[in-house]
Amino acid sequence: MKIDNATIPRFIDAHAHLELEPLFRDYEGVVTRARQAGLAAIVTVGIDLEDATRAMQIAHQYDDVFACMGYHPHNAKYAGARELAQMQDMASDTKVVGYGEIGLDFFRNHSPRDIQISIFDEQIRIARTLNKPVVIHLRDAYDKGLSMLEKSAPFPSAGVIHCFSGNEDDARRALDLGLYISIPGTVTYKNNHKLRSIVEKIPDDRILLETDCPFLAPEPLRGKDNEPAFIVHTAKKVAEVRGTTLENIGKTSTGNACVLFRLPRHIAGQSQTA
Numbered sequence: 222m223k224i225d226n227a228t229i230p231r232f233i234d235a236h237a238h239l240e241l242e243p244l245f246r247d248y249e250g251v252v253t254r255a256r257q258a259g260l261a262a263i264v265t266v267g268i269d270l271e272d273a274t275r276a277m278q279i280a281h282q283y284d285d286v287f288a289c290m291g292y293h294p295h296n297a298k299y300a301g302a303r304e305l306a307q308m309q310d311m312a313s314d315t316k317v318v319g320y321g322e323i324g325l326d327f328f329r330n331h332s333p334r335d336i337q338i339s340i341f342d343e344q345i346r347i348a349r350t351l352n353k354p355v356v357i358h359l360r361d362a363y364d365k366g367l368s369m370l371e372k373s374a375p376f377p378s379a380g381v382i383h384c385f386s387g388n389e390d391d392a393r394r395a396l397d398l399g400l401y402i403s404i405p406g407t408v409t410y411k412n413n414h415k416l417r418s419i420v421e422k423i424p425d426d427r428i429l430l431e432t433d434c435p436f437l438a439p440e441p442l443r444g445k446d447n448e449p450a451f452i453v454h455t456a457k458k459v460a461e462v463r464g465t466t467l468e469n470i471g472k473t474s475t476g477n478a479c480v481l482f483r484l485p486r487h488i489a490g491q492s493q494t495a
């Protein structure tokens with residue numbers, strides 16, 4: 222059975238922050254514009270308890286918004302035993318489709334490195350206990366982060382390195398761990414040849430697209446507050462780099478996001494509402 226509107230490109234924003242300002246104050250408008258742009262779903266990611274509570278609220282308001290949550294490496298210094306227990310409890314909700322973003326950020330160092338490392342380790346365990354895919358943030362810390370993940374492997378519920386910024390070897394190590402690689406708007410930036418050469422080689426069954434909004438708006442909107450609707454620009458660049466069509470990369474990445482986050486069937490097959 223062929224439905225001809227199946228050719229309308231559909232996308233899933235695998236990593237957004239609708240609960241962060243300035244998006245939160247107009248999240249209803251943001252969701253409406255995303256749907257108009259062809260988004261089948263948005264995964265919004267809470268980065269501490271308060272933020273995760275807002276992410277949960279938005280996810281429960283919409284059928285096509287899902288949440289992930291965990292203590293971001295920036296906030297690792299606030300993650301005591303009690304906070305982590307509360308996060309784990311909240312993340313057991315059925316609208317929470319992954320645990321994270323967790324990881325290491327040695328670029329900003331908002332939390333001391335040793336604390337980032339121990340909280341990452343503890344949260345890898347939480348993701349495993351919850352049986353949910355792990356959502357990983359690594360910045361200037363790929364070697365350390367991947368070594369920690371390799372020690373904790375395997376990951377039966379898989380996971381994703383979001384906003385990928387590593388090199389080719391890092392990508393290979395992530396793929397060997399069974400992880401997905403999520404490509405943000407930075408792939409459109411003029412000088413980012415490194416990321417484009419990796420995007421060219423990611424296997425079809427492991428690539429995701431994301432905005433990481435409100436950060437990192439793609440060209441030609443760079444510098445603006447990013448939002449899920451802008452993912453189309455990222456998708457166009459990824460399609461061009463991989464020598465495929467917008468429809469195809471939409472279909473491939475949407476299918477992958479549905480598998481990884483175990484999204485309901487109607488999300489994967491949804492093509493009538495555009």
Ligand SMILES: [Zn+2]
Nearest residue numbers: 322358383384
């Ligand atoms: Zn991140």
Ligand SMILES: [Zn+2]
Nearest residue numbers: 236266322433
């Ligand atoms: Zn993020």
